[in-house]
Amino acid sequence: MAKQRSKSILRAGWMSVVVVLFLLVTTTVASAEEEAVTVEQVAQGLSTVWVLVGAFLVFFMQAGFGMVEAGFIRAKNACNILTKNFLDFCMASLGFFIIGYGLMFGDGNGFMGLKGWFLLGLEPTMAGIPLYAFWLFQAAFCGAAATIVAGGMAERMNFPAYLIYSFIISALIYPIVGHWIWGGGWLSKMGFGDFAGSTVVHTVGGFAALVGTSILKPREGKYGVDGKPNVLAGHSIPLASLGVFILWFGWFGFNAGSTLGVTDGSTIGLVAINTNLAAATGGIAAMLTVWKRFGKPDLSMAMNGALAGLVAITAPCAYVDPWAALVIGAIGGYIVVRGVEFLDRLRIDDPVGAVPVHGMCGVWGTLAVGIFGKSSLWLAHSGLIYGGNPTQFGIQMLGSLVTVGFVVLAMGAVFKLIDKTVGLRVSREEELRGLDIGEHGMEAYAGFQIFTTS
Amino acid sequence: MAKQRSKSILRAGWMSVVVVLFLLVTTTVASAEEEAVTVEQVAQGLSTVWVLVGAFLVFFMQAGFGMVEAGFIRAKNACNILTKNFLDFCMASLGFFIIGYGLMFGDGNGFMGLKGWFLLGLEPTMAGIPLYAFWLFQAAFCGAAATIVAGGMAERMNFPAYLIYSFIISALIYPIVGHWIWGGGWLSKMGFGDFAGSTVVHTVGGFAALVGTSILKPREGKYGVDGKPNVLAGHSIPLASLGVFILWFGWFGFNAGSTLGVTDGSTIGLVAINTNLAAATGGIAAMLTVWKRFGKPDLSMAMNGALAGLVAITAPCAYVDPWAALVIGAIGGYIVVRGVEFLDRLRIDDPVGAVPVHGMCGVWGTLAVGIFGKSSLWLAHSGLIYGGNPTQFGIQMLGSLVTVGFVVLAMGAVFKLIDKTVGLRVSREEELRGLDIGEHGMEAYAGFQIFTTS
Amino acid sequence: MAKQRSKSILRAGWMSVVVVLFLLVTTTVASAEEEAVTVEQVAQGLSTVWVLVGAFLVFFMQAGFGMVEAGFIRAKNACNILTKNFLDFCMASLGFFIIGYGLMFGDGNGFMGLKGWFLLGLEPTMAGIPLYAFWLFQAAFCGAAATIVAGGMAERMNFPAYLIYSFIISALIYPIVGHWIWGGGWLSKMGFGDFAGSTVVHTVGGFAALVGTSILKPREGKYGVDGKPNVLAGHSIPLASLGVFILWFGWFGFNAGSTLGVTDGSTIGLVAINTNLAAATGGIAAMLTVWKRFGKPDLSMAMNGALAGLVAITAPCAYVDPWAALVIGAIGGYIVVRGVEFLDRLRIDDPVGAVPVHGMCGVWGTLAVGIFGKSSLWLAHSGLIYGGNPTQFGIQMLGSLVTVGFVVLAMGAVFKLIDKTVGLRVSREEELRGLDIGEHGMEAYAGFQIFTTS
Amino acid sequence: MKLIIAYIQPHKLNDVKQALFKAEVHKMSVTNALGCGAQQGYEESYRGIKFEVNLLKKVRIEIAVNQDFVERAIEAIIQGARNGQIGDGKIFVLDLPECIRIRTGERGNEAIG
Amino acid sequence: MKLIIAYIQPHKLNDVKQALFKAEVHKMSVTNALGCGAQQGYEESYRGIKFEVNLLKKVRIEIAVNQDFVERAIEAIIQGARNGQIGDGKIFVLDLPECIRIRTGERGNEAIG
Amino acid sequence: MKLIIAYIQPHKLNDVKQALFKAEVHKMSVTNALGCGAQQGYEESYRGIKFEVNLLKKVRIEIAVNQDFVERAIEAIIQGARNGQIGDGKIFVLDLPECIRIRTGERGNEAIG
């Protein structure tokens, strides 16, 4: 951009504004109404454009999740995870259209909504933008929550079981938690602050993954007889790395799109810079931590760190100043490295790090609102470091705890039920040969010589 | 985008502007002009931003096509298809700048435009947005039509032949059909409804691919001596899968950008939700169909199904309600699976499924306008299920048929001519060794051990 | 998104509308101001949306750079380059937040800014958009300049050295040049025209790469004992090709976003079409050149050609007509092919072509402003072909030369210093085995059989 | 017993397999290899540098057979792989003193088939 | 000296390696191979076409040993690789008249270990 | 006739090829392999877990030669591959009773070169 160029443009812009002001000052009534209607339309149009662009970006995160998850597992299961990833978005679109949206945003009680099945009988606009645009944005979020789980349960989960699961989480579980926080439910009424979904999306997805992977048990060969973890290395770091870039890119839509409105753009600017800074410090902090602890700067961990920073800033992105975003992201990056180690000590096998990234950092981000949030930035109460009033922090803690509890119980029941009926895990033989051949009868890389004994 | 549709929007937009102008003129004259200009400017600016974002997304679909096509063929031809894909967009940009735009949107007769070569001598705005922004959006569409053919003719088509073909389709064939439907030509005058190009882009591309692949004959080894098809498996399902996500992402720009204007955002919201729902049910329907018929949920088919749903909803996306989008997409997903089988029975070798996805579902989407379309949503007449008046359906049928006929004849002639002159197909030896080495002297995956005998 | 938050925003939005309506209905002077504020807000909101979308796209170019660089080198160094690419953006975000922005845009003297460390003490808007949005856009540019160098120094540069380098270039070197041209510094005052950064970003990155690669010396085995270059072929052309598409996609944000404002959209339309046309002719020209010279249409060169066209049009994109973009891009495409050959003759080993693409074409694009630029398009003076006045060309030449000189000296000193302290190059043994194992202890493609002796 | 090693053109593998099946040789092991023989390589160029590829892709077949199958197997391979052109490939025959089936522990002639 | 060639199931490689180490056989070379044996293949389907994959993935181990290690090595391989199922694999033993260590130029029995 | 099998370091392949050409050995087949020998592996770490890689990448060369070329070929391989370090590799020499050129059907000494 050329500085002098933009100045000229701006000068022109401001001049017309001045002229307008002048004209209005000397103006009359009748015309003004027409004028007003038009401005309002344009303002709504602008917000719609913004939210739709956000929705597209959030949709694109599905590709990011797919590439990260596929890249971090072995080649013999790549088609399987991609199919899951692909179909859960399809299922989420359907489930969230039929039931989910009504449960989440329909009028109802503090626990859930009870109106708007198939989007029927609703107002044509919602939150100041067309209902359909609002739905698409929300549906993309719902898909994200569903797909997080695929990573944690990768390389051994039965495909039909996954389809059933993904319909249930997107049609029932996610919308209920969403209703509490964004749909006018009980947490929302308490002033719980989760701007773009550290709790609604990531805590839900992350803890569903934790329950799922615990019930499934570790992959064959992941832990030796002595309990020591073995490496089942991801088959394509470039793919995973592309996925992380796509996720970061999409996250701008995820967070900044959550303003729903644009007005003069100052909030979306704040959200965008916070998102970026937290991702950056998350990546750096994770790299330094892993470097210090294991002697090498592991790319897969640095990338997980950036995602951790992004998850952590998701709740507070509109409530905090940029310097706080730096801190929140960095702590997220540290958490993720220690979280991966911690799970390995518990022998909980989470192939792509879904639990540390989305679960742990989702909770961290939610709490961070209660620490760094500012009431001047539209939050109910200021956080701990501003005056030390623990109200907001308490609300955040409560909301996070209840959500974790609800997800663990509800998803635990769902997974157990699926296990009893269609079965949650593939046979040992199928797992050894790979789910691509077992479940889909195809190979991810036909013709490539892939030689691995794990 | 449907010309008449955008015209309506624009008319509405301009009318309010006129009203405003009038009102202002009757207040204080001199200053009034300035005032009107500002709101109007912002509205035009907003539409420009929207269309440009759409154009960028449609451009990005080129990457999606490239990855899908490359992923679904063998590694030994990957560079070749990517080069084709890359260069046809370059050629389309050039061809559509020099001749194509004039043929498509220039003033002329019902058959073709005859003004605007090199974009010279045209008004600075078109359809309410700056001409250059409008051109970019249209040029990206033109590139999409061209690249569809690459997939159908993959793994055996001569490279120079492809360059010639791609210039001709983007400079001549596509613009002529485009003129009929979006450039004020005869179909547009009849009230033919093709909002974002099921006919203009996909039917044209898909049937050009059909003609091309028929003339080229199947790949070596595709059909056994007994006529039974053999598998020549795609070399990278993850790449293809990424491509499908990119296409879906880009399709939001393709369809929703086709509104050309934003106003209050309600139309773009409708288009966006319809696009998403049709893709989702397309994916699910194709997976269920292939699962039932072949016993395994084949990812490559599910992905083709989502694309089929997207192609099918392209024409009706602004004319139908969301529930209809669900149906249209699902039928598209079914069509694509049966279409692939059908072509194999005819021994027409279409490596990536370009004909079923773009050709067959392009026709289906066009007809769907005549079934599910609503005149309240700016369509000329309501479709079959609303009152059973067959007018719109008849127009759609006619338009689809004539387009198919025109493309088959015109492209047939073009391909025959190229075959006679530079030759359409590479030698058998080159095909066996792979076009990457034969045509480009390079390998897609240097150093990787690739071991396949097909 | 937080429901209550959005409600607040909306409430605010609707309230102002209501107020406006009320005031207008009861008219008189004072009310008019309210109305005007709203239009102004929307205009600023629109510009913010545009610049943020641009910033997201430019951020996404990081993925493009990563894929291009990784694809063009050998598999054994893929993790290393991706880590560099990933972390330099993190480092740039941090460095440009802490120091860089202040140096570049803070008030100061003609040489550098001296205010705004940590973005503190600045106005809430900049160039008519919120400061934070402006920062994000600029920070993404800064990251691009830093990452260009990774490609040129690939496959042999020490990782800690890279981290240090990337902090220095983004916190110091890039911002200083940026201040001269975009921050109100001496070149800006002379009327130097670099709309979107052929000099600021690409010349800086390209020549830093040249210095770096010269100091590093060629890779093991790149030049035979007779001085003849050997091929160290890139390991994944599909990945590189995806990267080029991502870059082209992102470049629309890079150039068109640099308008900073939207107003009626006519400038952004011009910039977008020019960007596309130059890329297209760059790709075609490079393909034809390489085809003629080496007998085969080499995809890697055609893709470099498109990038060359994009780099070349970056400075002049808003100052020239579309036909000039065609010419500028084509010449860029030619330059890049000859530039690669030229460097090989000098035995300067630039694995991905960073110097010809960004360095040489950056200079070419800057000069092109002085040839094809039009003062009617906001440039200080018209270029050579319009009246032949050499003023603008002289200014461009001067700015380009001084920038090259400054970068060569400053980065030369930086690299020498790093070499003396932490060491710039890895050991020969590590280079032969690959930096992935040496520096990061991991493999990019676990399980794949990769067989190469280079 | 003999161990037959054959290098053939990759795209001939299916034909060779079929010919072997007709000759009732049902067991074999296949790997890919790069061969350097009388066949000329081809030129590639990459970013303006030409280079000759003189290691060509081949398929390596290993077949252990009893004495009375040796000639049959050789005939079958030749029949399936021959094109009459340089690059058709080569067959090596080694003595195989011992062969063991892992599943049963059987040895010698019994184990081979 | 003998050259032992064994084809085993890929996922048995670790067990075989461990068994060999116990038997004090520390040196070996491993490649991947496609095997065609008594074991049935499996069906894949791709875009609506079914096809049988009858070349199964195997691991090929090559071990050069002195005479007195031959039986031990064979035992170890069998122990590590046996499942009792078709597809367990096969072992071939060849005479190895000469062996040279490149580093030192040593030949014969000394060079092998 | 003899069949020479050599395992060498991957980055030595070009030197070995050149040395063989000088010794007028023009034909060979090359595959990649993983070797487990005296050479120490290296450590990798992945997501916080360290593990030792003890199968190192090697190149396997197979050369069939007439008796009078055996020593020359061995010398050439040693010369091209030797570094004096552990991991330099090993050469095995097998008897090769028969060799057939597929193109012509020639057998024995004629067929080999």
Ligand SMILES: Nc1ncnc2c1ncn2[C@@H]1O[C@H](COP(=O)(O)OP(=O)(O)O)[C@@H](O)[C@H]1O
């Ligand atoms: N003496 C040899 N030693 C090892 N491999 C050989 C030898 N001769 C031929 N081969 C293998 O057989 C392949 C085909 O041999 P080639 O010389 O092209 O056949 P022809 O006998 O028709 O000249 C070679 O690429 C190589 O892999």
Ligand SMILES: Nc1ncnc2c1ncn2[C@@H]1O[C@H](COP(=O)(O)OP(=O)(O)O)[C@@H](O)[C@H]1O
């Ligand atoms: N006669 C043979 N020649 C070459 N390879 C063989 C032969 N028999 C078996 N193999 C290899 O051993 C593998 C396992 O053999 P298989 O027949 O499945 O074992 P089993 O002895 O249990 O029937 C095969 O896949 C093949 O790679």
Ligand SMILES: Nc1ncnc2c1ncn2[C@@H]1O[C@H](COP(=O)(O)OP(=O)(O)O)[C@@H](O)[C@H]1O
């Ligand atoms: N006894 C053996 N059997 C099979 N392969 C062997 C044997 N000894 C060495 N090799 C192969 O040769 C390679 C180099 O051997 P190594 O022991 O490292 O050499 P050195 O003789 O210098 O100790 C090994 O990686 C392995 O592939």
